[in-house]
Amino acid sequence: MSIPVERETLSDASNPMGIEGVEYIEYRTARPQALGQVLELMGFRPVARHRSREVLLYRQGSMNLIINAHAGAGSHLQPVPEVPSIAAIAVRVRDAAAAHARAIELGAWDVPVRVAPMELHIPSIHGVGASRVYFVDRHREFSIYDVDFVPIPGVDPQPPAMSGLRWFGVVQYIGAGRTEDWVEFYRELFGFLELGEDRQAGVLPKGTVLRSPDGSLHLQLIEPDSVVEDGGEHFQRVAFGAPDVPAAAAALRERGVHFVETERLHVQTRGALTRSWLGGLMFELVHVDA
Amino acid sequence: MFIRDFGLDTITLAGALPGKLQAIREAGFSQVMLSARDIAGHAGGVDDAVACVRASGLRVTGFQVLRDFEGLSGHLHGYKVDVAKSMISMCKAVGAPLLLACSSTSQHASADLHAIGRDLRKLAMLALPHGIRIVYEGLSWGRHINEYTTAWQAVQLGDMPNLGLAIDSYHLFATRTALDGLDEIDPARIFFVQLSDFMWNEVRTPEERMATARTFRVFPGEGVHTPQLTELVLRLQRMGYAGDYSFEVFNDDYQQMPPSVVAARGRRAAEWLAEEVLRRSVPLPHEGRLDRTAALARRLSGPPAPIEA
Numbered sequence: 001m002s003i004p005v006e007r008e009t010l011s012d013a014s015n016p017m018g019i020e021g022v023e024y025i026e027y028r029t030a031r032p033q034a035l036g037q038v039l040e041l042m043g044f045r046p047v048a049r050h051r052s053r054e055v056l057l058y059r060q061g062s063m064n065l066i067i068n069a070h071a072g073a074g075s076h077l078q079p080v081p082e083v084p085s086i087a088a089i090a091v092r093v094r095d096a097a098a099a100h101a102r103a104i105e106l107g108a109w110d111v112p113v114r115v116a117p118m119e120l121h122i123p124s125i126h127g128v129g130a131s132r133v134y135f136v137d138r139h140r141e142f143s144i145y146d147v148d149f150v151p152i153p154g155v156d157p158q159p160p161a162m163s164g165l166r167w168f169g170v171v172q173y174i175g176a177g178r179t180e181d182w183v184e185f186y187r188e189l190f191g192f193l194e195l196g197e198d199r200q201a202g203v204l205p206k207g208t209v210l211r212s213p214d215g216s217l218h219l220q221l222i223e224p225d226s227v228v229e230d231g232g233e234h235f236q237r238v239a240f241g242a243p244d245v246p247a248a249a250a251a252l253r254e255r256g257v258h259f260v261e262t263e264r265l266h267v268q269t270r271g272a273l274t275r276s277w278l279g280g281l282m283f284e285l286v287h288v289d290a
Numbered sequence: 291m292f293i294r295d296f297g298l299d300t301i302t303l304a305g306a307l308p309g310k311l312q313a314i315r316e317a318g319f320s321q322v323m324l325s326a327r328d329i330a331g332h333a334g335g336v337d338d339a340v341a342c343v344r345a346s347g348l349r350v351t352g353f354q355v356l357r358d359f360e361g362l363s364g365h366l367h368g369y370k371v372d373v374a375k376s377m378i379s380m381c382k383a384v385g386a387p388l389l390l391a392c393s394s395t396s397q398h399a400s401a402d403l404h405a406i407g408r409d410l411r412k413l414a415m416l417a418l419p420h421g422i423r424i425v426y427e428g429l430s431w432g433r434h435i436n437e438y439t440t441a442w443q444a445v446q447l448g449d450m451p452n453l454g455l456a457i458d459s460y461h462l463f464a465t466r467t468a469l470d471g472l473d474e475i476d477p478a479r480i481f482f483v484q485l486s487d488f489m490w491n492e493v494r495t496p497e498e499r500m501a502t503a504r505t506f507r508v509f510p511g512e513g514v515h516t517p518q519l520t521e522l523v524l525r526l527q528r529m530g531y532a533g534d535y536s537f538e539v540f541n542d543d544y545q546q547m548p549p550s551v552v553a554a555r556g557r558r559a560a561e562w563l564a565e566e567v568l569r570r571s572v573p574l575p576h577e578g579r580l581d582r583t584a585a586l587a588r589r590l591s592g593p594p595a596p597i598e599a
Contacts, residue, residue, distance in 0.1 A: 105412075106415055107411070107412040107413070107414070107415025107416045108415070109416065109419070127419070175421055178421065180451035181418050181421075181451050181452050184418070184450060184451055185418050185419065188415065189415075233421070
């Protein structure tokens, strides 16, 4: 049954930010070319460059992925990391200004915007560690990339997705005893809800899985195995949804991607995990219905 | 309950931060409750103060104090949010897992308990990504919240996993609040206990409470409320309270005595509580705390997230 969207605002309580999907995920690294090569193995294609910064847009199917190697990126005080790290998630919302204002009102930390003339002002808040969450509402009438990016000549601006890959979610490492805190953070600010114990999410069913109210993004919160191993809090890896994980893994293998193959953890119908590149970059495949 | 469960507040001692830390350590304490003034006013600057704290080897119990946060509106609320963010940033920098917030004394603050709860919730949300817990205390001269019982109501309305209650024996004795209210409180939500006493039986007005609190507190065992203090600590133990105790002893006389002498008085109070009141053996000074604490300290000692607002 299709539900007319505009008739009532019933969805507001369960989707207080009006989340409508993931606009992009951003990595930061001092080695953009090395990361770019890995992304190409994973089926992404570079499609555009930022007008004024060392920032590249990669794409496959519905997924936009940004590599930010801009050393002077004003809003990032920390040095650009060698190992690519997930620096931001940009979510599509009905009204970015309203979503941002609501988050600040509830106690999120604003990230001051520093844009060059004619660039888009994308409001954001601080997320886990040094990461940001951006709010984007200009995704219907035109693309935000039309403003800040220049297309790379001669490439298909809309490369198709390999094996139906799409965003599934992000794994977030958290401190010992911090699950309750972060569940509340994502519930209060974004309306994410915790999935039950019977969830089937990937090959590593550890921790707590949350889902955005529109179903477009999952977050898996993982505490350290022992308190001694506590390695800080950050986004650890991106997970792609795939309708047929073994087929997707086979296609990726042909391109040179290696998967973890141990007795406990290997490519199977419900998911797979790549081996790591560049000192810690890895991706997960998670079964989703086509 | 061992002596290592007790710490000293830096406000209890005279002088500059390095001397306070040294006195606390040499008296055999393994933890310290830091005052923001000691960090912000450190002669070598904040970064050096943070380095001093880390070099001391003392575990940081918490950081104080955020005042008059809740119940405000408009530009006053915005101003206090900025102050809170500064405090949270410092709290994180020194590796403190707790930020103490005490109930508002402001005439501009709302009496609406729901508004107070909402503001505490926001404060807890501000602290959450930084791994810091907010611990709320009812000052005995607070304008609307002046007992632990109402402070607990506000904490419940705030309803955040990183929001809890601080019990301060001074305020409880000053307002003569019955200890029975503790039975209504989830011990897991008591994040912190401050202990001190004073030397007269009654402080009737808010002004008297404030004056006594700020000039003439004494260590546990030195005041006239020893039976009540003993009962408080025993009750907390029976409830299963598992957090820290710290001695917050504002005293004008102690401000004129060498920190080592005052810290030694604190040590005697800790021994009295551990051995005579709670009847536990005393392990060696500086014995390592639980792994949990070490892990938390390591996590907090990582590179701080950029703070720009």
